[in-house]
Amino acid sequence: MTDTVTSTPELIDGVYREGAPIADSKAPGGDIAGKWTTRKFEAALVNPANRRKLSVIIVGTGLAGASAGATLGEAGYQVKSFCYQDSPRRAHSIAAQGGINAAKNYKGDGDSVHRLFYDTVKGGDYRSRETNVYRLAEVSADIIDQCVAQGVPFAREYGGLLDNRSFGGVQVSRTFYARGQTGQQLLIGAYQALERQIAAGTVEMYARHEMLELVVVDGKARGIIARDMVTGEIETHLADAVVLASGGYGNVFFLSTNAMGCNVTASWRAHRKGAYFGNPCYTQIHPTCIPQAGDHQSKLTLMSESLRNDGRIWVPKNAEDCDKDPREIGEDDRDYYLERIYPGFGNLVPRDIASRQAKNMCDEGRGVGPAVDGVRRGVYLDFADAIGRMGEDAVRSKYGNLFDMYERITGENPYQVPMRIYPAVHYTMGGLWVDYDLQSSIPGLFVTGEANFSDHGANRLGASALMQGLADGYFVLPNTIRDYLAKGPFTKISDDDPAVVEAQQTVTSRLEKLLSIDGTRTVDSYHKALGKVMWEKCGMERTEEGLREAIEEIRALKADFWSNVRVLGAADGLNQSLEKAGRVADFLELGELMCIDALHRRESCGGHFRAESQTEDGEALRHDDEYAYVAAWEWGGDDEAPVLHKEDLVYDFIELKQRSYK
Amino acid sequence: MATSTAPARAARKGPPSILLKTVVAVTGLFFVFFVLFHMYGNLQILVGPEAFDEYAHHLRTFGEPMLPEKSFLWVFRILLLASVVGHVWASMSLWRRAGQARTTRYAGKKKTSYGGFYAKAMRWGGLALLAFVVFHILHFTTQTITIDGAHASPAERVISSFAVWWVVGIYALAMVFLGMHLLHGVWGAAMTLGLNTSLQRAEQIRFVSILLATIVVVGFLIPPFAILFGFIE
Amino acid sequence: MKLALKIWRQDGPADAGQMVRYDIDGVSEDSSFLEMLDLLNEQLITSGEDPVAFDSDCREGICGMCGVVINGEAHGPERTTTCQLHMRSFNDGDEIVIEPWRADPFPVIKDLCVDRTSFDRIIQAGGFISANTGSAPDAHATPVPKEDADRAFMAAECIGCGACVAACPNASGMLFMGSKVTHLGELPQGQPERGARVVAMTEQHDLEGFGGCTNLGECTRACPKGIPLNVISQLNADYRRAGYGGSSAD
Known part of the structure; x- marks a missing residue:
């Protein structure tokens, strides 16, 4: 899986190269209903006494990050949690309105784990991984139990039991909700659990901190370089494993329903260090x-x-x-x-x-x-x-x-x-590629929630984002990361390790560069220009021609950015323009990859509509024979073509069908 | 700044603020009880000066012969004094804390401020009331201040004093302060004692506080004005 | 629209700070208050001046990150968050005074940004229900009367923006604390820790240096979510039942 490209393969379409396919997503064998039980059993345990010697960094405090932080803290690991906001409670999960799905079948209307699994795969237009989705459906019921126990005030009926509604055209009532503020209530629940661990001393909280680089030592993710956004100090944080729960990248479109601060920087820095980026073109509008x-x-x-x-x-x-x-x-x-x-x-x-x-x-x-x-x-x-x-x-x-x-x-x-x-752009199904254990292609780097690509395929069902974030954080990651941590504690790394110093220097020189350009255009004007290109050419409908133009336009914009952007002030204190500049610089690189991904996928599926691939009456046309795979992109280097690794999607338990709404 | 793990801070000085609030509330309610009792006594003057004098006399002989003369009165006075001390001390402590909690004031001025008016009515108004109480005791209890010569009968003291317009003026002004103080004080005491449990209950408490304030102000102002306008001689 | 802005500028936590006047033209009535500040910042950057620092994130009124005092009112003249306040609430030619939340437990970081981690520490003290992941019984094991669930939800709507503190003449954090105590205290799951919770949170609240509530109700008028004052009464009641902090047993 992590095979590096030995000889440079030829350039395809002039914009990318193809590397070795991904052979295995590491899901255990057997019947789909038994896989997760098998995996939990086979994953090594860590002796409680050893847990406090093991440290985990978690970036992001939304549903996926806060729940993971709380759960790992409760288990006794040393957790360091990071968020760019002033408090972990602000993460953008809070804005989700609708609800959260769970296969509880409290309404007795024929719901089941298998039906939720089926609906999610079908809703994802058959571009998600069966094994992950089944597990998601399986743990969905536990999420509701957990949230109720921690005091999430879900809507109730007069008898005092939980109310459910049907959501997004699904035929069963499986959506739990708290008026129009479900995301807020779930996040506050996870936030409170996290604060409890902060008080208990198992979690150390770093608010107003932004991760700017991943530290990789001997091929393993071992820490991050973060900037204290208040003092401007560049800090090195080292650990045995790193978890990215840093959300989606919808803000590449400038205008989206994402929060102002939502960004791809954490994911993108990891991508540049070797983590594959899965299906970047899948965005939900x-x-x-x-x-x-x-x-x-x-x-x-x-x-x-x-x-x-x-x-x-x-x-x-x-x-x-x-x-x-x-x-x-x-x-x-x-x-x-x-x-x-x-x-x-x-x-x-x-x-x-x-x-x-x-x-x-x-x-x-x-x-x-x-x-x-x-x-x-x-x-x-x-x-x-x-x-x-x-x-x-x-x-x-x-x-x-x-x-x-x-x-x-x-x-x-x-x-x-x-x-x-x-x-409007609202959610990104794509994200860092992860295996069944939610581990990226860099050992020791785990990715959860919207930041990973795993569960929604080419299109996400309503009320499934909250479910995935909490499933990953409360139940999946804590079980899979222990298998990795059981091999630790890993060799101690000193702050002057060459890999650490290199990461620090990348960060400081980049900040210095941004401040020294002193051009004429504001960061926001670049962001708006990028957003316009993305929306017009890599938005709801994409064409070969448009995408090729977009790639050229983004490259030109990126070159202009690095020679003409104006960022005032200094790096040694709160500087919101500097923060934005770094994020937009990463969006410019991501935008190009999204267009390349969209260009190479010559089919219409889910959130990706390719004008060249439609039926006679203008409906989306999928090509399962050619494109039933996950596109996992490897960073090719600055101004180098990215390398595509295909992970074939095998459907053993569900039959592939074309959608029709006529 | 780096972490939200609790930094070492100086320990809180003094009792918890909710305890201070409770002291204010409980002593305040005791005053409400006292004031109603006092008002009942004052209204005796409408029955006639004799009834009023008898009431005043009974205050001294309350509980006799079981208790010695004036014992009830003194117990009550001590309780009142302790309540005044508690009420003022707790309020001033909260006032000081509020000052420390915002050392930089706002430059912008709000167009309508509900709280500002009441806050002033409670704090500065409360101090004004305290000054009035001192005056009132010097006037009617110790008789250090005499308006129209000394009188043996309490009723005569009252009638001769309130025949003077500016004395009525002082008392009327004090009652307006008392009314405002009660309007918010009764509400606040109910809040502090945990009685406001729903929006409906809040309405009821508002009603009771307006009612009490009105009864007390009107009840206290009937005798002086009745005297001033010559209905009682 | 043309506006005269008077904005609090402060370089860092240790600086003295001052009000600075900016004239701005071409503001759309349809823009939000923060978009008006975005426009000002674009103009400041172009002319080489340091842009005004202010916090915001979701810009749809739910994350609680934004909040400034506008003409003396927390979140401005409408009952909403600053991000949801639109310029049509102002008139052409208005003078607008913009200041950060003023409370010593919310120290200014820069310009209009304040540090609200004191709120997080109040939650750390006890604003949670101890339920380790995986330990929960079935969600239907404990029915919750709808009335209680609804009141818990009402209190749980708090977004932790701090407007209550900013608006309170005493800079008290009791509406924030009361909403959490009411949210968790209304639910059966919250009962075992109810007494200990209110005592610990109140202790932390006072330690942080917030003032005491004097029941004026400025907080609830400023609250973008309209959290009623009765959560403070609930806090007081729970505190009394917990023995005024003398014993943490309920």
């Missing part, structure tokens, strides 16, 4: 976000998909009606395009289809709302029919909080004027 109002906008806000249950989506039939008051556009002049194209599913088609059709309408010039850069990007989500049918009060009780949020952001009253929505 959520159809019901509030559209961009102008050039000033810094982020997009998501509204729950449940709005599509009662709202009708339309655009004007004629482009000249686009700037009219929507209430003055007659019924005959409206195009309810989802109902027209997909009479069976109507407004409830899956996320990727709803998103892509909205883009098509706007590209045709029939978008509505304010024009940004000359294009109106928005479609109407109209509740007039629902209000007529159910009454305004019923609509208010069902969607009141979402309507209020919409009004606060746009200043428009959605009870009177149709809402405007537009798709």
Whole structure:
């Protein structure tokens, strides 16, 4: 698996090379239902007395990081936890609204571990690894038990038992929720468990710290270089293993539903040190976000998909009606395009289809709302029919909080004027490649949650992100990392080890470089430019031509960045421009890899729609014979082509099918 | 800054702040009880000066012959004094802590400030009340301050004093301070004693505090104004 | 829109700091308050001046990272977080005074950024239920009356932004602490540690140097999540039942 490329293979498509395939993801054999039990049994144990001699660094304190920190702390390991925010409680898991899936079958409607497994693989458009997904479904029920025990206030019925709802078009009610704040409540639960371990002394917390480099000694991940964002000090932290739980990279698009600080730096630095990056082009675009109002906008806000249950989506039939008051556009002049194209599913088609059709309408010039850069990007989500049918009060009780949020952001009253929505980047299924143990291609480097690529394939089901983060952190990683730690404690490394010094120097020289360019453009202007390229050419619909252009544009932008960016101030204190500059520099490199990945995958699947690969009536067309594999990319070096390693996806327990929503 | 592991800090000085709040609340409620009792006595003057004098006399002979004369009165006075000391000490401690908790003040000024007004009513208003109580004791109890000569009968002292407009003015002003103090004080005591458990209960507590404040202010101001306007002579 | 901003500038924790005036033009009514500051920073960087440091992360009102005092009000004139406050709440030509949270337990790091780790330490003291991973019984083993679950949820909505402290004339952290005590205390899972929790958290709260509550309610008016004042009363009640810190037994 970690075979290095011995002789340089030829350049493919002019942008990448292909290396040896990944033979084995290290899942145990046997029936799928028994694999996880087998793995837990076979993974070596660590004597409790030895645990306190073993240290683990965890980067990120979202669901995956905080839960892992708490659990490893409870087990007695020495944990150091890092986050860039001022407190671990701020991690962006907090913003997840919908819910968390678990195969509890509390409703008795025929749910089971196998059904959740099946739905997740199918939802992922058959591009996820069967073994990992099955395990995810298997531990899902334990997550709910754990969260309830630590005081997460899930919604309950009058009898005092937990309530469930069906979510994202799934036919069983398996989603647990806490009003529209499920992510917040789960994160606070994990955060409290983490704080408890901080008080107990097993976890040391480093808030306002950003990981800027991975330390690899003798081929093993042994620590990180982090910057104290308050004092500017560059610190070296060494350990027996490193866990990255640093989230997704949706901010490569500049405008996304991610938090301002979400970044790829931790993952990207690890990638540059040898960790493979899996399926970088798989991004999820959520159809019901509030559209961009102008050039000033810094982020997009998501509204729950449940709005599509009662709202009708339309655009004007004629482009000249686009700037009219929507209430003055007659019924005959409206195009309810989802109902027209997909009479069976109507407004409830899956996320990727709803998103892509909205883009098509706007590209045709029939978008509505304010024009940004000359294009109106928005479609109407109209509740007039629902209000007529159910009454305004019923609509208010069902969607009141979402309507209020919409009004606060746009200043428009959605009870009177149709809402405007537009798709936005929301989640990245791709991430660092990991094996069944969640270990990356660098021994000792584990990756959990959204930062890894493992469970969602090409598309993620609603209410599955929270499940994966907590499954990884509470149940999977603590069981698999012990097999690695049982071989430790590893040889002690001193701060002046050449590998450590080299890592420190990379960090300091990069910071110095950023501060010394003293050009004319702000960091944000590069980030916006990159976002525009990514959104237009590596967003909802990708073409061969567009991706090739994008690669060139990003390369040019990157070159310009390193010669013309302006970062003021010094490195020895809080400097938010400097932080952003480092993140954007990494996004520029990632953006190129995403385009290369998208270019090489000449099929449409899940969140990746390739215009050249569609059916006669314009639907996504997968090519299982050619592309049923994970694309794990190895860093090729600065200005060198990346190297592709394929991990074939073998479906032993599920049959591959094409999706159809007509 | 580096970690959020608790840094070594100087130990808290003094009792826990919730304990201080409780001292304020409990002594405050004792004052409410006292003030109602006091008001009942004052209103005796509406029945007639004799009734008022009898009430004043009974305060001295309460519990006789089991207890010696004035013993009840003195026990009550000592309790009141202790409560004043406790109330003022605990409030001042909290005031000082609040000052230490924000040593840099805001430059921007809020347009509407509910809390600022009440906070002032409690702290500066409370001090004003304390000054008034001292005056009141010097006036009616020790008779150090005399308005219209010395009188043996308590009722005569009251009637002769409140016939003077500015004396009524002082007492009326003090009652406005007392009303404001009670308006927030009763609410705060209920909060501190843990009685506010729901939004509905909060409404009830608000109602009771407004009611009590109104009763006390009106009840105390009836006699002086009745005297000033010549209804009682 | 054209605005006159008076912003607190402070280089570092040890610096004295001062209010500095900036005039800004071309602000969109549809931009959020923080996007207005983004615009100011872009202009400052272009003209070679140090941009204003301020905290924000999710910018959708849930992470609790942002928060400044605007014209004397924590999170500004609307009941929401600073990131969700939009410029249409202001008028063209307004003067806006922008300051950091002012409380000694929240020392200023730079400009408008403050250090709120004191809140984390209050949680460390006892704001949790001790339930090691893997030790939990089935989630349905203990039904929770809906009323209790709903009140726990209401209190659990706290985002830990610190506006309550910023708005409180006493710089008290009791709304924050009360919401955690109420959240965990309403649930059956939270009972075993209920007394010890409230005592330890209160002790830490006082140690950090927060003031005592005087029941004025400025906190709940500033709270972007509208946490009611009764959580403080609940805190007081639990503290009394725990023997005023004298004994940690409930």
